[in-house]
Amino acid sequence: MDASVTPALLYLDDVSVTFDGFRALNSLSLVIEHAEMRAIIGPNGAGKTTMMDVITGKTRPDTGEVMFDGHHDLTRIDEAGIAELGIGRKFQTPTVFDMLTVEDNILLALKSDRRPLASLLEKLTSARKERVDELLERVRLKDHRHRKAGNLSHGQKQWLEIGMLLAQEPKLLLVDEPAAGMTDQETADTADLLREIAQTRSVVVVEHDMVFVRDLGVKVTCLHEGSVLAEGPLDAVSSNERVIEVYLGR
Numbered sequence: 249m250d251a252s253v254t255p256a257l258l259y260l261d262d263v264s265v266t267f268d269g270f271r272a273l274n275s276l277s278l279v280i281e282h283a284e285m286r287a288i289i290g291p292n293g294a295g296k297t298t299m300m301d302v303i304t305g306k307t308r309p310d311t312g313e314v315m316f317d318g319h320h321d322l323t324r325i326d327e328a329g330i331a332e333l334g335i336g337r338k339f340q341t342p343t344v345f346d347m348l349t350v351e352d353n354i355l356l357a358l359k360s361d362r363r364p365l366a367s368l369l370e371k372l373t374s375a376r377k378e379r380v381d382e383l384l385e386r387v388r389l390k391d392h393r394h395r396k397a398g399n400l401s402h403g404q405k406q407w408l409e410i411g412m413l414l415a416q417e418p419k420l421l422l423v424d425e426p427a428a429g430m431t432d433q434e435t436a437d438t439a440d441l442l443r444e445i446a447q448t449r450s451v452v453v454v455e456h457d458m459v460f461v462r463d464l465g466v467k468v469t470c471l472h473e474g475s476v477l478a479e480g481p482l483d484a485v486s487s488n489e490r491v492i493e494v495y496l497g498r
């Protein structure tokens with residue numbers, strides 16, 4: 249397929265990354281459609297983090313194509329440029345401003361109009377307030393807006409960070425093990441939240457918690473030794489003999 253005409257949002261083809269002779273990604277190919285959520289599973293060292301690093305420009309592939317939104321060749325764009333194109337990444341540990349309120353964390357993250365007069369006035373605009381309300385509602389923190397972020401539960405901090413990423417209006421959200429350390433209720437709420445987000449944006453979730461992955465109800469890709477081992481509905485992937493052997497049956 250010619251990547252320059254692919255209708256997919258994200259297209260990785262034949263991507264390899266070698267660290268000191270070790271192949272962390274080995275001819276990896278992956279396609280994520282617009283408004284698709286994909287769960288990525290696989291054993292430790294399978295290449296999940298390296299794949300995210302390649303997409304965000306932190307690591308450059310030795311070979312292969314990484315195309316975003318039609319014509320953007322991500323292997324030629326720096327990390328800031330890739331974020332600007334609309335790729336947001338949520339790491340496992342929440343990074344919110346603990347001393348600020350929930351609302352101020354969101355306000356800080358809002359995409360702003362960089363024209364000087366606009367930025368002077370934008371604090372006052374009702375559109376900005378509405379956007380903050382909308383984001384707080386979306387991430388289930390409307391009733392906590394005046395609390396210091398440092399006082400939130402672990403799960404709420406994760407949601408706040410997701411809200412801050414959404415404030416940037418990404419086309420693609422990369423989320424690393426969101427359910428880790430969450431209560432069962434928070435885990436279920438997070439699955440709901442990600443499903444809502446994926447109605448309008450694409451989401452790639454790396455996760456080990458198979459209950460959570462089942463709850464997401466989306467196509468699953470199992471990586472192993474830097475390549476795709478199996479891909480499809482969770483039932484098919486989790487009954488794949490190789491997947492059981494290298495991952496689930498451990």
Ligand SMILES: Nc1ncnc2c1ncn2[C@@H]1O[C@H](COP(=O)(O)OP(=O)(O)OP(=O)(O)O)[C@@H](O)[C@H]1O
Pocket residue numbers: 267268270271272290291292293294295296297298299
């Ligand atoms: N910067 C680096 N230098 C050398 N080796 C690296 C580097 N980054 C990753 N690796 C190696 O590449 C392999 C793939 O690692 P990666 O972190 O992508 O796997 P993963 O699937 O995310 O694993 P986990 O589930 O443990 O997070 C591992 O064997 C790792 O040790």
